[in-house]
Amino acid sequence: MSADPIQRIVDEIDRAADEIVRFTADLVRIPTVNPPGADYEPCARFLGDHLARRGFEVEYIVATGRPEHTRVHPRVNVIGTRRGDANGAVVHLNGHVDVVPAGDGWTVDPFGGLVRDGRIFGRGVCDMKAGIAAAVFAAEAIQRAGVRLPGTIEISGTVDEESGGFAGVAWLCETGRIAKARTDYVIIPEPLNVDRICVGHRGVYWSELTTHGRVAHGSMPFLGVSAIDAMTEVLAAIRGELRPALESRVTAMPVVPARARHATINVNAIDGGQPLDGIQTPCVADRCRAIFDRRFLIEESFAAAKDELEALIRRTLGATAGVEYELRDLMVVDPVLTPEDSPVVSALDGAIRRVLGTAPTLIASPGTYDHKHVTRIAGIPHCAAYGPGELEIAHQPDEYCRVDDLVAATKVIALATLDLMGCRL
Numbered sequence: 001m002s003a004d005p006i007q008r009i010v011d012e013i014d015r016a017a018d019e020i021v022r023f024t025a026d027l028v029r030i031p032t033v034n035p036p037g038a039d040y041e042p043c044a045r046f047l048g049d050h051l052a053r054r055g056f057e058v059e060y061i062v063a064t065g066r067p068e069h070t071r072v073h074p075r076v077n078v079i080g081t082r083r084g085d086a087n088g089a090v091v092h093l094n095g096h097v098d099v100v101p102a103g104d105g106w107t108v109d110p111f112g113g114l115v116r117d118g119r120i121f122g123r124g125v126c127d128m129k130a131g132i133a134a135a136v137f138a139a140e141a142i143q144r145a146g147v148r149l150p151g152t153i154e155i156s157g158t159v160d161e162e163s164g165g166f167a168g169v170a171w172l173c174e175t176g177r178i179a180k181a182r183t184d185y186v187i188i189p190e191p192l193n194v195d196r197i198c199v200g201h202r203g204v205y206w207s208e209l210t211t212h213g214r215v216a217h218g219s220m221p222f223l224g225v226s227a228i229d230a231m232t233e234v235l236a237a238i239r240g241e242l243r244p245a246l247e248s249r250v251t252a253m254p255v256v257p258a259r260a261r262h263a264t265i266n267v268n269a270i271d272g273g274q275p276l277d278g279i280q281t282p283c284v285a286d287r288c289r290a291i292f293d294r295r296f297l298i299e300e301s302f303a304a305a306k307d308e309l310e311a312l313i314r315r316t317l318g319a320t321a322g323v324e325y326e327l328r329d330l331m332v333v334d335p336v337l338t339p340e341d342s343p344v345v346s347a348l349d350g351a352i353r354r355v356l357g358t359a360p361t362l363i364a365s366p367g368t369y370d371h372k373h374v375t376r377i378a379g380i381p382h383c384a385a386y387g388p389g390e391l392e393i394a395h396q397p398d399e400y401c402r403v404d405d406l407v408a409a410t411k412v413i414a415l416a417t418l419d420l421m422g423c424r425l
């Protein structure tokens with residue numbers, strides 16, 4: 001046995017590789033698909049039972065006050081706590097248990113937990129059940145190596161990240177379970193590649209535009225006002241005016257991929273007139289609805305992004321006789337950015353150098369994740385995302401996580417956790 005505690009931890013993780021893989025595959029076999037939020041409770045119990053057997057105090061926190069929480073699909077979160085030195089830092093490792101629906105194009109069973117050629121396959125293995133396994137075994141390895149825990153480790157499995165995290169991390173923050181007064185550092189093992197540290201994300205502004213026209217017989221469209229034609233004008237203005245303006249703006253945040261360093265807008269959905277699968281009658285559409293997904297930069301503000309969209313719609317539709325419209329905000333998430341000198345960044349940086357022998361890259365995510373709740377609701381600035389798996393593989397058919405990435409990330413998380421508790425590497 002090595003005299004160096006860090007080496008002992010690294011050795012324990014190498015020895016536990018098969019166990020970590022098995023644990024990840026077991027998690028994949030629980031189909032925690034969101035929507036609708038299936039099997040959250042069995043998944044929380046699986047995680048909680050495992051942590052309890054390892055001496056963690058386990059709490060189940062149910063988001064009873066949230067509308068997503070139902071009898072059929074209860075929103076059950078789990079937190080395990082292992083206390084070491086009471087004066088040391090509290091490091092919270094958070095992973096979401098929900099996964100997006102499998103979708104088409106799979107060549108393997110999305111919930112089979114297949115392990116082949118050094119990879120674990122399955123929906124949610126990369127995003128982010130491998131990350132949860134890495135957190136669990138990082139804590140486990142510290143214990144197996146006989147290293148005194150100089151602080152407190154918390155491991156949580158939370159729900160609904162893929163749909164905003166309101167019954168998950170946001171609930172834990174709103175109810176004070178994750179709070180500035182009791183939680184020093186948060187690491188979220190999202191799949192961002194093992195040599196990268198994610199320090200935040202762009203802002204999100206989802207809105208719904210509804211245009212109203214006047215119904216008429218479809219054989220005499222000149223007698224009506226088409227809400228679809230009106231929406232088309234807005235879409236043309238978005239393509240012709242707004243997009244070029246957004247593309248000319250660049251953030252200083254290290255967002256990846258590089259094209260996401262610009263502000264963007266996407267039309268997520270559109271519907272108008274009669275439902276396509278209904279019985280068609282000849283009518284001019286008196287209604288059309290579109291959902292816009294605007295991602296704004298930390299250098300912009302939500303208010304400016306909203307004003308800009310409103311002005312464009314007003315310019316486009318304001319002079320069109322017979323057209324009315326309304327714009328409704330659906331979701332607003334401000335950008336977040338971990339402070340440059342945050343200990344959570346330097347701890348992950350040092351651990352990556354030690355484990356991988358390379359300098360990490362700091363990145364920011366093109367999309368939002370639970371970091372926002374930790375920063376905005378709990379007020380904890382020292383949060384970053386670091387975990388196994390490749391970002392581009394998330395949400396794809398034949399999603400996988402490489403076993404060597406999983407083992408490496410487990411080591412990095414273990415060493416970074418100890419570093420944050422004051423144990424110099």
Ligand SMILES: [Zn+2]
Binds near residue numbers: 191
């Ligand atoms: Zn995720």
